Amino acid sequence: xxxxxxxxxxxxxxxxxxxxxxxxxxxxxxxxxxxxxxxxxxxxxxxxxxxxxxxxxxxxxxxxxxxxxxxxxxxxxxxxxxxxxxxxxxxxxxxxxxxxxxxxxxxxxxxxxxxxxxxxxxxxxxxxxxxxxxxxxxxxxxxxxxxxxxxxxxxxxxxxxxxxxxxxxxxxxxxxxxxxxxxxxxxxxxxxxxxxxxxxxxxxxxxxxxxxxxxxxxxxxxxxxxxxxxxxxxxxxxxxxxxxxxxxxxxxxxxxxxxxxxxxxxxxxxxxxxxxxxxxxxxxxxxxxxxxxxxxxxxxxxxxxxxxxxxxxxxxxxxxxxxxxxxxxxxxxxxxxxxxxxxxxxxxxxxxxxxxxxxxxxxxxxxxxxxxxxxxxxxxxx
Numbered sequence: 001x002x003x004x005x006x007x008x009x010x011x012x013x014x015x016x017x018x019x020x021x022x023x024x025x026x027x028x029x030x031x032x033x034x035x036x037x038x039x040x041x042x043x044x045x046x047x048x049x050x051x052x053x054x055x056x057x058x059x060x061x062x063x064x065x066x067x068x069x070x071x072x073x074x075x076x077x078x079x080x081x082x083x084x085x086x087x088x089x090x091x092x093x094x095x096x097x098x099x100x101x102x103x104x105x106x107x108x109x110x111x112x113x114x115x116x117x118x119x120x121x122x123x124x125x126x127x128x129x130x131x132x133x134x135x136x137x138x139x140x141x142x143x144x145x146x147x148x149x150x151x152x153x154x155x156x157x158x159x160x161x162x163x164x165x166x167x168x169x170x171x172x173x174x175x176x177x178x179x180x181x182x183x184x185x186x187x188x189x190x191x192x193x194x195x196x197x198x199x200x201x202x203x204x205x206x207x208x209x210x211x212x213x214x215x216x217x218x219x220x221x222x223x224x225x226x227x228x229x230x231x232x233x234x235x236x237x238x239x240x241x242x243x244x245x246x247x248x249x250x251x252x253x254x255x256x257x258x259x260x261x262x263x264x265x266x267x268x269x270x271x272x273x274x275x276x277x278x279x280x281x282x283x284x285x286x287x288x289x290x291x292x293x294x295x296x297x298x299x300x301x302x303x304x305x306x307x308x309x310x311x312x313x314x315x316x317x318x319x320x321x322x323x324x325x326x327x328x329x330x331x332x333x334x335x336x337x338x339x340x341x342x343x344x345x346x347x348x349x350x351x352x353x354x355x356x357x358x359x360x361x362x363x364x365x366x367x368x369x370x371x372x373x374x375x376x377x378x379x380x381x382x
Contacts, residue, residue, distance in 0.1 A: 003359040006315045007291055008149050008177060008350035014201030017246035021203060024238035031234055033226060046237050049244045053208065056247050057179075058188030062214035065230045066206070066240050070176045071100040072220065073194035073209035076231070077172060078108040080218025085109075085140050092117050092139040094125050094155070095335040096148050101174050105143070115139060122286035123153040123336040130160055134167050141170045146178035146187075150332050150348060151283040152292025154178075161189060170212060180250050181289055182258065197243035200250055201353075206239035250353060257353050262290040264360045265351065269293060271364040276371065282336050282346070291352065296338060297345040300374045305347050308370035314363055317348045 004012070013021075024045070030036075032043035047061070054061040067073045078101075081091065092115040093105055105114045115137045119125055125144055133139070142164050146157050157173050164171040172192035178184065180200025187193050193210035197203055211217075211230070223232030250257075273279050278298035297305060302318040309316050333346055349363065 003313070003355070003363055004315045005349040005351055005355075005359075005363060006317045007352045008152075008199075008348065009317055010198050010204065011201050011352060013203055013242070014246040014249050016249045017202050017242040020245035021238045021242035024241040028237055028241075032237060033224065033234065042237055046235055046240065049237070049240050052248065053244045056184060056244075056251060057193065057210065058185035059193070059210050060188075060214060062228075063210050063212070065209045065211060065227050066235055067209055067231060068205050068236075069198070069207035070098075070174060070194045070196040071104075073196075073207055074098075074100045074174060075104045075108070076209055076218065076220040077192055077194070078104040079220050081141060082108040083218060089113070089140040090115050090137055091141040091143060092130075092133050092137060093143040094145065095119050096123055096150070096153075096332050097143065097145055098149055098174055098176070101143055101145065117142075117144070119335055121337050123148060123151055123283045124286055125155055125160060127156070127159055127163055130163050134163065134169060139169060141172055141192075143172040143174070146173045146175040147181070147289050148283075148332075148336075149177045151286075151294040151336050152177075152289035152350070153283045153336070154182075154287040154289065158186060158189070176207075177289065180247055181254065181291065183254060184251075197239065197246065201246035202243035203239050206236055206243045208243075253353065258290045261351060261353075261355065264355070264357055265290060265293060267357075268349075268360045268364055271361070272367060275364065275368050280342075282333070282338060289350075291355070292348070292350045294333070294336070294346065294348045296342045297347060299345070300371075301344050302347045304374055305367075305370060308373055309363075309366055312366045312369060314366050316363075317350070318346065 028042040028045050030039040030042045032039060032046050050064050051061045054064050090113045091105055091109060093101060094117045096119055115133060117125055117133050118129060144155050144157055144160055147154050161171045170191040173190050174194050175187060176196045176199050179195045191212040195208050197206040217230040219230050219232060221232040226232055226235055269281055276298050280296040282294040282296065306316055306318055333343055338346060
């Protein structure tokens, strides 16, 4: 494949994370809950990884619960709220949440207990809008993602958190797309945080939930006493070690990568807008992740664009890999300002930490070639 531009869906495993996983699998494969010496050493390594992750997030280690990923973490949170909140209590979530937040909240609490927070034309939750939601609905929890997986839009989550603090409402953020791409130490101020390793170079099947209090427990999985009885099941220490190592590897280069890749992303946008008159970038006026472009192509179905580009050696997306149908990606993109007619023409490209200028330029050239093929009705090149 000439170039991979679907990093928001998943990332290749970082070289340092792969090495860490292999070493942990060789040296600490024992069950950390067992009582013999080698298992104790594995348990020590697991707790050391918890402390390192806590430092990267700016939280206390006791608040970190290791899970299989953001989907499990979000389901754990909302299933727990369903058990402990009053029957008439509601939660408020933004209109552009990932399905693993939106659907988890609706399933565990019931749709009638989930209030949707609208976003402006750029896909941003405004402080005044949140203040009105808090006043009218008095939710027990507000959940607003830090960075949108579709458009890359960054939410002013620190300002929104302050609004919740003023009214005594707890705040949750799904930070899966933010962590590893932007600085993350300020997240410690949030009550609940969810993240996923494979979004920043870790392995799939590993993630975490940061809870509000060190003694807070509302397990989704029941069985053993692992994770201080907050998540039953033998901990995946090699995967956890790989996750923390991946985040440690990308964190020091975030500022440099952000500055460089923002320029490359914007140059790509200019080239695309020159090549395709009428092309629209969704949320172009809002602060966004340095790697993400969500575009409405001026013509042709997005699946045709994806197929042509795939055959040319480029991986792109029509939106979130975890969304489908009217209640999936399209619902989020519509909230971001696209019409139902435009939804058929939406494509997303998302680069990585080491995506080169040549790869961005080659992608734009591939779009031009694919466009000529689609316009002429000819067969795509193999």
